[in-house]
Amino acid sequence: xxxxxxxxxxxxxxxxxxxxxxxxxxxxxxxxxxxxxxxxxxxxxxxxxxxxxxxxxxxxxxxxxxxxxxxxxxxxxxxxxxxxxxxxxxxxxxxxxxxxxxxxxxxxxxxxxxxxxxxxxxxxxxxxxxxxxxxxxxxxxxxxxxxxxxxxxxxxxxxxxxxxxxxxxxxxxxxxxxxxxxxxxxxxxxxxxxxxxxxxxxxxxxxxxxxxxxxxxxxxxxxxxxxxxxxxxxxxxxxxxxxxxxxxxxxxxxxxxxxxxxxxxxxxxxxxxxxxxxxxxxxxxxxxxxxxxxxxxxxxxxxxxxxxxxxxxxxxxxxxxxxxxxxxxxxxxxxxxxxxxxxxxxxxxxxxxxxxxxxxxxxxxxxxxxxxxxxxxxxxxxxxxxxxxxxxxxxxxxxxxxxxxxxxxxxxxxxxxxxxxxxxxxxxxxxxxxxxxxxxxxxxxxxxxxxxxxxxxxxxxxxxxx
Amino acid sequence: xxxxxxxxxxxxxxxxxxxxxxxxxxxxxxxxxxxxxxxxxxxxxxxxxxxxxxxxxxxxxxxxxxxxxxxxxxxxxxxxxxxxxxxxxxxxxxxxxxxxxxxxxxxxxxxxxxxxxxxxxxxxxxxxxxxxxxxxxxxxxxxxxxxxxxxxxxxxxxxxxxxxxxxxxxxxxxxxxxxxxxxxxxxxxxxxxxxxxxxxxxxxxxxxxxxxxxxxxxxxxxx
Numbered sequence: 001x002x003x004x005x006x007x008x009x010x011x012x013x014x015x016x017x018x019x020x021x022x023x024x025x026x027x028x029x030x031x032x033x034x035x036x037x038x039x040x041x042x043x044x045x046x047x048x049x050x051x052x053x054x055x056x057x058x059x060x061x062x063x064x065x066x067x068x069x070x071x072x073x074x075x076x077x078x079x080x081x082x083x084x085x086x087x088x089x090x091x092x093x094x095x096x097x098x099x100x101x102x103x104x105x106x107x108x109x110x111x112x113x114x115x116x117x118x119x120x121x122x123x124x125x126x127x128x129x130x131x132x133x134x135x136x137x138x139x140x141x142x143x144x145x146x147x148x149x150x151x152x153x154x155x156x157x158x159x160x161x162x163x164x165x166x167x168x169x170x171x172x173x174x175x176x177x178x179x180x181x182x183x184x185x186x187x188x189x190x191x192x193x194x195x196x197x198x199x200x201x202x203x204x205x206x207x208x209x210x211x212x213x214x215x216x217x218x219x220x221x222x223x224x225x226x227x228x229x230x231x232x233x234x235x236x237x238x239x240x241x242x243x244x245x246x247x248x249x250x251x252x253x254x255x256x257x258x259x260x261x262x263x264x265x266x267x268x269x270x271x272x273x274x275x276x277x278x279x280x281x282x283x284x285x286x287x288x289x290x291x292x293x294x295x296x297x298x299x300x301x302x303x304x305x306x307x308x309x310x311x312x313x314x315x316x317x318x319x320x321x322x323x324x325x326x327x328x329x330x331x332x333x334x335x336x337x338x339x340x341x342x343x344x345x346x347x348x349x350x351x352x353x354x355x356x357x358x359x360x361x362x363x364x365x366x367x368x369x370x371x372x373x374x375x376x377x378x379x380x381x382x383x384x385x386x387x388x389x390x391x392x393x394x395x396x397x398x399x400x401x402x403x404x405x406x407x408x409x410x411x412x413x414x415x416x417x418x419x420x421x422x423x424x425x426x427x428x429x430x431x432x433x434x435x436x437x438x439x440x441x442x443x444x445x446x447x448x449x450x451x452x453x454x455x456x457x458x459x460x461x462x463x464x465x466x
Numbered sequence: 467x468x469x470x471x472x473x474x475x476x477x478x479x480x481x482x483x484x485x486x487x488x489x490x491x492x493x494x495x496x497x498x499x500x501x502x503x504x505x506x507x508x509x510x511x512x513x514x515x516x517x518x519x520x521x522x523x524x525x526x527x528x529x530x531x532x533x534x535x536x537x538x539x540x541x542x543x544x545x546x547x548x549x550x551x552x553x554x555x556x557x558x559x560x561x562x563x564x565x566x567x568x569x570x571x572x573x574x575x576x577x578x579x580x581x582x583x584x585x586x587x588x589x590x591x592x593x594x595x596x597x598x599x600x601x602x603x604x605x606x607x608x609x610x611x612x613x614x615x616x617x618x619x620x621x622x623x624x625x626x627x628x629x630x631x632x633x634x635x636x637x638x639x640x641x642x643x644x645x646x647x648x649x650x651x652x653x654x655x656x657x658x659x660x661x662x663x664x665x666x667x668x669x670x671x672x673x674x675x676x677x678x679x680x681x682x683x684x685x686x687x688x689x
Contacts, residue, residue, distance in 0.1 A: 001566060003665045011497075011656035080660060082495050082587075083577055085568030088665045142573035170567070196505055196577050235574045262505055463497075463656050464504045 001088045008091045008453040009077045011463040013259040013331040016077065016391050016454065023049075024112045025388075025397060026071075026094060027419055028447040029058065029440060032404040034065035036443055040096065042112055043419065043438055045451070053421075053436040059115035061105060066098025067404060070448045072138025073458055074106070074145060074169060078195055081462035084142045086169055093118055094450065095145060095167070097135035100212070102126050104135055104147075106172050112452060119172050129174040130165040133157045134208060137190050141460065142235065144169040146178060148191050150208060157208035162188040164202070183239030187226040190254050193234050195462050196261045200232040201284070203252045203268060214405040217313060221274060223247040229255065229268055229284065231292045241292050245282055248275045252282075256329040256336070256457070258354075262464035265354050267336055268294075269327040277302035277317060279324035279340060283354045298349060298357050300324065300340055309369035311412050320368045323410070325402055326386050328456055330393040335360070335428065341383040341402055342410065344370050346422065348396075348430045361430035363422055366400060368410060374420060376434040381416035381445075382407055388449040389456040396422045396430065399446035407445070417446035474607050480600045481631050485638025487673075488523070488593055489646075492663045495519040495584055496643035498577070500651050500659070512651060515580055520640040522584025523593070527632035529585075530594030531601055535628040538605050539621040545685050548602045552681035555599055558592040559674030566667055592674055599681020601631045606684060 010016035023046045029039040039060035044051045075089035094107045102123035108116045127133060132149035134157055139146045145167040151157025163185070164178040179185075187204035204226020210216050219225060227249045231241040245252060249270045257266035265285035273280055281298035302319040314320065323342030329335070329351070336357065338347040344367015349357040364372045366380035374380050380400060387398040399419045401407055407414070417440030422430045440446050450458065488494050499519065503512030537547050569590050575583045588594060605624050650658055 001665060001667070005660040005663050007660075009660060011659045015657050080497070080663075081501070081577075082493050082497055083575065083583065084573050085493070085570075085587075087493065087663055088667075143570055196501055198577055235576055262507075463501050463659070466504065466655065 002090055003088070005080060005087050006075065006089065006091050009075075009080050010459070010461065011077070011080050012465050013333075013461050014465045016459060016461070017331050017393065019391055019453065021392060022390055022451040022453055022455075024452040025419075026109070026450045026452070027399060028068040028071065028096075029060075029417070029444040030068050030401060030404065030447055031064070031443055032401075032407065032445055034067075037061045037064050038066045038068040038098065040094065040107060040115060041440065041446075042115065053438060055438060055440070057113045057115065058441075059107065059117070061117070062120075063101065063103060065101055066103055067100035068096060068447060069099045069403070070137050071096040071450065073140060073450065073454070074172075076140045076454055077459040077461050078141050081142075081195065089169060091454065093172075095138045095147070095172075097138070097147065099134045099136055099150060102133045102135060121172070121174065125174060127153065130177055131160055132162055132165055132177070134162070139192060139460070140169060141193065142195065144175065145172075146191070148188055148202070150188060150205060150211075161186040162207075164188070164191060178237055179239075180237040181239060183230065184228070184242045185230045185239055189226065189252070192255045192257050192266075193460060194257055194261050194264065195234070195460050197264060198234045200234040201255045201257065201266065201268075202230045202232065203255050204228055205251055205253060211403065212405065214409050215313070220250055220272070223250060223274055225250045226252055227270075228252065229294070243284065243292055243294050245270060245294065245296075248273050249280060250274050253325065254327045256327055258333045259329065259331050259456075259461060260333055260465045261461055263333065267327060267329065267351070267354070269324045269338065271324055272321050273299075277319055277321040279322035279338075281324065281327065281336070281338060281357070285354070295355065297355060298338070300338070300343070300347070303343060305369045311368065311410055313409050314368070320370075323383075328387045328389050330389050331391055331456055332393055335393065335424070337387050337389065337396055339384045339387050339398065341385050342368050344368065344372055344383040346384040346387065346396070346398060346430065348424070348428060350428060360428035361425070363430050363432055365420065365432065374418070374434075374437050375432050376437040378418065378437045378439060379416065380418050380420070381414045382411045386448045388451060390451065391454060391456070394424050396424060397449050399449060401445035401447050404445075416440070417444045419446050419449065470607050474604065477600050477603045477607070478634070481597065481635050482638045484596055484600070485635040486642040488588075488635075489639035489642025489644075491666055492659070493666070494523070494587065494593070494639070494643065495580070496647040497659055498580060498583075499643070499647040500656070502580075503651050512647060516640060516644045516647060518580035519584040519643065520636055522581040523588050523639055524632055524636040525581075526585045526588035527594045527597060527635055528628070529589070531597060531628040531632055532625065534598055534602065535605070535624040536621065538602070538624045539618075544606070548599070548606070548685035549682050551598050551602055552678045552685065555592070555595045555678030555681060556675050558595050559671045559678060562592065562671035562674065563668065591670065596674055596677050597631060597635060599677050599684065601628060602681060603684045604631065
């Protein structure tokens, strides 16, 4: 507890954009075969520093096989509402779950160059207190820290639906399940919310047997992955509406609401449309009658390719699907970044009019049957995947791994972890920085990035822009 | 009489001051009024939110003060009641000093239900309790002035004082919070929100202990 609110908490997204720029990034280090412990790498992001663009510190865990994926802060700008009652938390701890082990680490970043493990929550405790497994996305909010999970109970995580659980934001004790009435929700992936408007949106990937040992082609072709998003009354913890995009829209993953809480819209990325292999973005919004609506506003076409250049999984299709695996929205709600992990492209759309996005920038890097090199000369394994935007919207960082077993299926034989950065032009556009290329230590892949002081997929703001 | 007048002034001063103190604390809700104004883009929405926060706070004050005003009818037990009340307020202060956690149920209230939130937030933080020793002090001075009123009359008078104390306190709180909310809304902007926010938890709990001790002192002094 502090005397003043943490200086990295901002009342509005606008104020967060004007705050000092990031000096460090924290990126997941994943050992895909579990041969080494997973960890967090600290990357120097200060261009004036001698060690700019390199890993300056790393913290490895005491266990192996956790499979780090997403992670998040213990506290963010959401603390600046009197309603939450915890204005004096520090943005200090990273909550890092293992999606294979269900173990959760709380990592102290007080000194970014000397990370320490503050607490470890063992899987048994997660299972016993929540009935869920495979913890994934972290958001800090009104009741503490919210953690989404990908699995229910039992060995293979199919005993009961997955959901969200809440942790105490000071002691990091697990409190229990979030949902009081989950309605139709039976799968889970991402979630986010609008705090003053009191709604939450959640999405669906698939159940653990559908992803842990690799993508299940039969399930995909028979449309058995998630294709719905759920709207919740956040504080009453009740599912109030489910929107089914249509069963061909397989894997509705990242939820990105507008950062300005006055707006009632957002986006959701769909990995693949099984009728034509397109990637898709849906815009969702609240209609005048108060019900939720959605519309497909972006489609990205697959690229025809000779079968001999394709991995066995895709040979029958003779095409490279875009595979929209991550999206991220800049704090001014202007640009939506869309990672096309299959094509090997990062797209930038102007979404000032959320119903009519316009493609304003594109970078090619990696990709199936293409393998575009980085302008600095380095290789880029796989394709652009987890993307994070600086608070001021001028720099876009991304890494390359999707998920251990899926990487092998779409990019057989490839290996490596890379993190890169692109500059955003004054009027849009995207250009890779040749001097920013972080090659991860041998045997490690890279996944989610968190920026010191908050980023564009962390903070929820309680006050509208003016 | 000389002493009684100055004591009375001091006690009413304390009622008003504690109102300002509650009002300027962002934790008591004025940022929610700014948020309401900005969310709806109308000044009226802010005024309405300030009003809702005031009603909730007033109800919380009355919920605590009225039971005590009933008890003052037990004229023979006055001293004991006041010592007991002082001890209760001290205990609440010590509890808040040891347990710095904010109750999680408050964060489950819908952001537009500001009357309910303001009421529960004031109750949870013992905002009404802070007024009890001051209020009993005021009743004590009045009793000393009035002499030998019948119990029934005395109680009526004390209920009226409870309402006045709650009203005066809430008015002061609303003015303080309202002025800050308007200053931020119209002139300074939201970057001042985090600059005006101080962690008052320890000061708050200490104030309760101090006020409780003061109440016990007054009981022994005979006011």
